[in-house]
Amino acid sequence: MTAAPVVGVLALQGDVREHVAALTACGALPRPVRRPAELDGLAGLVIPGGESTTIDKLARAFDLREPLVAALRAGLPAFGSCAGMIMLADRLVDAPADQQTFGGLDVTVRRNAFGRQTDSFEADLDSGWPAGGAFRAVFIRAPEVVGCGPDVEVLASVPRPDGARHVVAVRQGNLLATAFHPEMGGDPRVHAAFVALARAAG
Template sequence: MAVGVLALQGSYNEHIAALRRIGVKGVEIKKPEQLRGVDSLIIPGGESTTMAKLAELHNLFPALREFVGSGNPVWGTCAGLIFLANKAVGQKTGGQELVGGLDCTVHRNFFGSQLQSFEIELVVPKLAEKEGGTNTCRGVFIRAPAILEVGPNVEVIADLPVSSDQPKVVLPAIDGQEEREFTDDKVIVAIKQGNLLATAFHPELTSDSRWHRYFMAMVEEAKQEATPSEALVKYDVYANDEDVNAIGKRHLDLPIFE
C-alpha cells in the first residue's frame, strides 16, 4: 500500500520525491475518504494555521484523529509535528485545531520568524544505529517549532541547545500547573512514540534519505504486527520493480540540498 502524504499545503511534493528516491510510492491525501486507501501517513511542514484551516474546511480532523488513534504509522515534520502534539503554545490568537496523539508540548514558533530560519548538524545516534551512516544529520529549520516537554512514553531522538539570546518562553497554566517560564538549556527536535514519529525540521529538503527509510521501517514493523485478517487487506508499501528501475533513469524534478 502506498504511503499517504497530506497534501493541503507545504512540502508534500518534496516528501513524495524523497519517498520515490527510496523506491516507495507516495500518494496525495486531500479528502477524508482517501485515508482509507493508505495505512501510513506523512504530515508535511508548511504554515500550520493555514493547514489547519484547510483541514477543517475539508472535514479532515475526525478522519485524521481516527487514523492516528487506530495505531497507523504517522510522521509529522515541522507543521506536522504541531498537528500531532497534544498541547501547543505560542499560537496565533484563537489558536488552531490539533490532531493530537503525541504526549508532548510544542511551541509553534520557538526559533523565531522566517528570518531566523537556519541549518545545523544534529547528533542523532539512533538514526545511525537503525539506518547506518554518521551520527549526525543536517537539520533544516524553517520558522520551526520545538518540543518543550514530553511524556514518560516518548522517546527523544534528537535535541538542540537553546541559544543564549533566545527570547523568553512562558508555558501557560495547564492541567492545574501554574504558569512558568521555560528555562531548560535545550529543546527537543525529534521524538518517537509508538507508531508516531515527529521532527521539528525538514529531512525532505536534504539528500539524506535515512529519515524516510527510518519511517518505512516503522511501517514494515507495524505491518508485521498486524493480525492475519488485517494483513490480508494490505498491499506492499513499495513500488513495483518497474517503478523502482525508472527512478534511477529519471532526473529528479525538485531541488535537493546536499
C-alpha cells in the same frame, strides 16, 4: 518481494512534492491525501511542513480532520515535519485560541520557537539518530518540544546559547515528529526510518 508500502502525504498545504520525492527514493508508493477516502489502505501518513493554522483550517474544510484523527487513534503510523510536528502534538504553546491539532503525541510544542523565516538555520544532529552518522537538519520557522509524556522517546536535540538543548525529534509508538525538514536536505535516512516503521506496523 515485499510490496512497496503506500504512504500518504497530507496534501492540503506545504512542501508536499519534496516529501513525495523522498518517499519514492525510499521505496514507498506516495499518495497525496486531500479527502477522507484517500486515507483508506495507507501504511502510513506524512504531515508536511507549511503553516499549521492553515493545515488545521483546510482539514476541517475538507471534512478530513475527524477521519484523520480516528485513523491515528486506530494506530496509523504518521510522521510530521515542522508544522506536521505541531499538528501531531496534544498541546501547543503560543497558538491561536481556535487552533486544533490532530493529536496523538503526548508532547507540548512551542510554535516558531527559533524565530521568523529570516532566522532559519542548519545544524548537525549528533545524537545517533537517524543511524549512520551526523544528520544535517534544516530548520525554517521551526517549533520545539517543551514537554514530553512518559511514553515519548526523545530522538534528537540541538544546543541553545544558554547551554540547554531544544528537543527537535521525538517518537511515540507509531508516531514520529521532527522540528526540521528532512525532505529538504537530500539525506533520505529520516524518511527511510519512517517507511521502515510503517512496514513494521503493517
